[in-house]
Amino acid sequence: MNSPTSEDKPFVTVIDASAKFGWWNYLQEVWFYRDLFYFLVWRDLKTRYAQSVLGIGWAIIQPLFSMLVFTVVFGNMARISSDGVPYAIFSFAALVPWTYFSGALTGAGGSLITARGIITKVYFPRIIVPLVAVTGKLWDFGVGLIVLFAMMVYFGFGVTPQMLLLPMVTILMILAASGIGMWVTALAIQYRDINYSLGFVIQLLMYASPVVYPTSMVPERFQFLYNLNPMTSVIESFRSILLSTNPIPWDGLAIGLFVSLLLSVSGAVYFIGMERKFADVV
Amino acid sequence: MLSNNTAISVENISKRYRIGYQEERHHTLVGSALKLAVQPLRNARNLRRLTKFASGEVESPDIVWALNDISFDVQRGEVIGIIGHNGAGKSTILKILSRITFPTNGRVVIKGRVGSLLEVGTGFHPELTGRENVYLNGTILGMSRTEVNRKFDEIVEFSGVAKFIDTPVKRYSSGMSVRLAFSVAAHLDPEILLVDEVLSVGDAGFQSKCIGKMQDVASQGRTVIFVSHVMQAIRNLCDRTIHIDQGRIVNDGPTQQVVRNYLTGDSENQLSERVWGDRNTQPGNSGFRLLGLRILDSDSNTAQAFRTSESIRIQIEFELDKLIHEIGVGYDLFFADGSMVYRSYHYDDIPERWPEIQLGYNRLECVIPAGMLNGGSYIVRLCVLQQDIKWILNSTPELSFDVEFDHSRSPFFFKLRRGVIAPVLEWKRSC
Numbered sequence: 001m002n003s004p005t006s007e008d009k010p011f012v013t014v015i016d017a018s019a020k021f022g023w024w025n026y027l028q029e030v031w032f033y034r035d036l037f038y039f040l041v042w043r044d045l046k047t048r049y050a051q052s053v054l055g056i057g058w059a060i061i062q063p064l065f066s067m068l069v070f071t072v073v074f075g076n077m078a079r080i081s082s083d084g085v086p087y088a089i090f091s092f093a094a095l096v097p098w099t100y101f102s103g104a105l106t107g108a109g110g111s112l113i114t115a116r117g118i119i120t121k122v123y124f125p126r127i128i129v130p131l132v133a134v135t136g137k138l139w140d141f142g143v144g145l146i147v148l149f150a151m152m153v154y155f156g157f158g159v160t161p162q163m164l165l166l167p168m169v170t171i172l173m174i175l176a177a178s179g180i181g182m183w184v185t186a187l188a189i190q191y192r193d194i195n196y197s198l199g200f201v202i203q204l205l206m207y208a209s210p211v212v213y214p215t216s217m218v219p220e221r222f223q224f225l226y227n228l229n230p231m232t233s234v235i236e237s238f239r240s241i242l243l244s245t246n247p248i249p250w251d252g253l254a255i256g257l258f259v260s261l262l263l264s265v266s267g268a269v270y271f272i273g274m275e276r277k278f279a280d281v282v
Numbered sequence: 283m284l285s286n287n288t289a290i291s292v293e294n295i296s297k298r299y300r301i302g303y304q305e306e307r308h309h310t311l312v313g314s315a316l317k318l319a320v321q322p323l324r325n326a327r328n329l330r331r332l333t334k335f336a337s338g339e340v341e342s343p344d345i346v347w348a349l350n351d352i353s354f355d356v357q358r359g360e361v362i363g364i365i366g367h368n369g370a371g372k373s374t375i376l377k378i379l380s381r382i383t384f385p386t387n388g389r390v391v392i393k394g395r396v397g398s399l400l401e402v403g404t405g406f407h408p409e410l411t412g413r414e415n416v417y418l419n420g421t422i423l424g425m426s427r428t429e430v431n432r433k434f435d436e437i438v439e440f441s442g443v444a445k446f447i448d449t450p451v452k453r454y455s456s457g458m459s460v461r462l463a464f465s466v467a468a469h470l471d472p473e474i475l476l477v478d479e480v481l482s483v484g485d486a487g488f489q490s491k492c493i494g495k496m497q498d499v500a501s502q503g504r505t506v507i508f509v510s511h512v513m514q515a516i517r518n519l520c521d522r523t524i525h526i527d528q529g530r531i532v533n534d535g536p537t538q539q540v541v542r543n544y545l546t547g548d549s550e551n552q553l554s555e556r557v558w559g560d561r562n563t564q565p566g567n568s569g570f571r572l573l574g575l576r577i578l579d580s581d582s583n584t585a586q587a588f589r590t591s592e593s594i595r596i597q598i599e600f601e602l603d604k605l606i607h608e609i610g611v612g613y614d615l616f617f618a619d620g621s622m623v624y625r626s627y628h629y630d631d632i633p634e635r636w637p638e639i640q641l642g643y644n645r646l647e648c649v650i651p652a653g654m655l656n657g658g659s660y661i662v663r664l665c666v667l668q669q670d671i672k673w674i675l676n677s678t679p680e681l682s683f684d685v686e687f688d689h690s691r692s693p694f695f696f697k698l699r700r701g702v703i704a705p706v707l708e709w710k711r712s713c
Contacts, residue, residue, distance in 0.1 A: 011473070015381060015390040035427040039418050043407055050409040121404045122422055123381035190329055276384035279377070280299060 059140035107133035108181030179263030295388035363520035397472030403463030408452035441465035657687030
């Protein structure tokens with residue numbers, strides 16, 4: 001369909017209602033708009049904590065307070081096992097990726113509706129919008145990670161060679177968030193119910209992920225089902241890599257990777273299929 | 283196939299929209315309760331239907347063809363105007379050409395980089411500084427970062443807000459932020475420029491600056507498609523004009539001819555502006571010559587669709603070749619079913635408050651206040667007379683406008699109340 005070609009040739013754009021969708025053209029176009037992607041992420045970061053006293057402090061307050069509450073309720077009162085490490089760092093190691101994941105989904109869900117002013121006035125590949133939301137939250141994730149490292153020093157955790165695996169797990173985490181994010185965004189623009197339900201669905205999902213309890217509490221026969229949630233293996237790996245609680249769950253990671261890839265590809269296909277209609281229904 | 287000189291080729295473009303669905307009304311408690319129970323199902327179906335069309339679904343009460351089989355070619359370097367009433371499909375054409383929305387049928391081939399200006403300042407964020415917004419807005423409009431870098435100084439200079447370029451835009455006056463936004467857009471430099479009503483923002487000085495800039499663009503041999511309600515701007519800029527009505531091209535040719543037909547055309551009771559340029563055909567007698575009749579919104583744009591919460595201005599432009607003693611200039615307002623709402627003359631108040639009518643050019647305005655009319659279509663018919671002597675114009679020519687009822691905040695004041703007017707009056711307890 002639409003094809004801005006490289007700079008040396010004259011631009012020819014063909015808009016054809018009956019033509020088949022051209023994936024290669026679409027990818028070229030996303031690349032063409034990379035500067036826009038950059039500036040939208042940058043705007044997101046720049047304006048998110050504008051005119052607030054704590055500024056970037058807000059990025060860590062939410063996981064920090066969740067950690068305090070979880071430590072008191074689940075660690076001290078319910079005495080849930082924390083795989084032999086202090087419950088505070090046990091839960092915080094999970095809350096850093098989880099906060100990213102939930103923030104990315106919430107951000108993506110509302111992103112196209114928030115960007116209505118732009119998408120009804122200017123063309124660009126719309127898939128940029130949810131990806132901006134997912135990318136922008138990486139900043140908060142980075143800040144959370146620094147706090148986590150500080151806590152590790154405090155609790156006396158050392159540096160291990162396994163930590164080299166952390167970037168891979170982070171990429172899996174981003175992939176999972178992007179895949180689900182694209183689905184949520186495309187559905188939310190037509191069905192606003194998605195946005196109303198997203199908050200509590202994410203909350204329920206947290207209990208379907210090993211945030212407040214260890215994976216070992218889930219019975220063996222449910223492990224496969226449990227690992228279909230890609231955040232299960234992500235969180236478990238964060239703990240394994242940083243706190244050496246358990247061996248790295250390779251099986252879980254394989255399932256998580258497969259599910260995330262499936263969600264990302266299908267999410268992108270669904271999103272791009274809907275894309276032509278966005279300006280009409282938003 | 284495209285000839286080398288064709289910049290845009292539009293072939294049989296149609297665009298179908300589904301408008302909001304009809305609510306069924308229930309008058310019984312059971313009916314309402316049932317409706318409530320099945321509402322989620324109904325909603326799901328209706329939401330889905332927004333984007334799904336049964337194959338070959340062409341006619342249906344909730345389908346609107348915003349464009350219906352439109353074809354035209356634009357040569358490189360041509361400056362084309364698109365005119366038409368509200369809802370005629372002008373903006374839809376621009377939205378399809380700028381790829382914001384996708385056509386239902388047809389094909390468009392565009393040769394050259396397209397810049398679309400459907401709005402000034404798209405993506406401006408109040409918390410960001412002027413500098414940051416220039417970069418953001420520039421990339422949103424399709425520039426690369428290096429391109430903005432290169433043009434940055436020029437953009438800032440043209441805008442005239444250099445002093446405040448590192449101040450958040452929320453501290454700008456609205457004029458300043460519009461100037462900055464326009465300055466970014468003006469430096470877009472595309473081969474094909476699509477412009478929609480941008481000129482309707484800003485003050486007169488700014489508007490003339492915009493027109494000047496567009497004339498520059500046009501004189502550099504770029505292709506411009508310009509949608510506007512402002513006939514003067516169309517006349518100044520465009521060599522060729524396309525008149526669209528109800529999604530079809532009704533006229534395509536030299537601007538003077540198309541605009542004249544549009545303003546005086548046969549669909550005369552569908553107009554919100556009528557202008558008579560030729561001295562010999564101007565309505566009137568006894569030295570009174572009507573130049574123009576307009577229905578304006580509060581921003582001085584001619585408009586056909588209003589809400590009852592807005593005021594509506596009737597503007598009458600005329601020339602007097604000699605002073606007419608006790609002249610009365612006014613109009614009749616009719617409801618669409620033919621019932622008369624009122625007649626109003628410029629001398630209805632005490633003499634001290636009459637607008638002065640002078641020899642030569644005069645322009646009078648009468649404001650229909652907000653919160654008075656009911657929703658519906660209205661017709662304005664001009665009345666000019668010499669008091670107690672004769673009619674100069676009697677209930678002709680006419681214009682029309684539509685209003686949508688929205689001025690009551692009561693949960694029980696429904697849209698469909700009977701009556702030609704629908705004022706919200708004061709009620710109090712008197713015992």
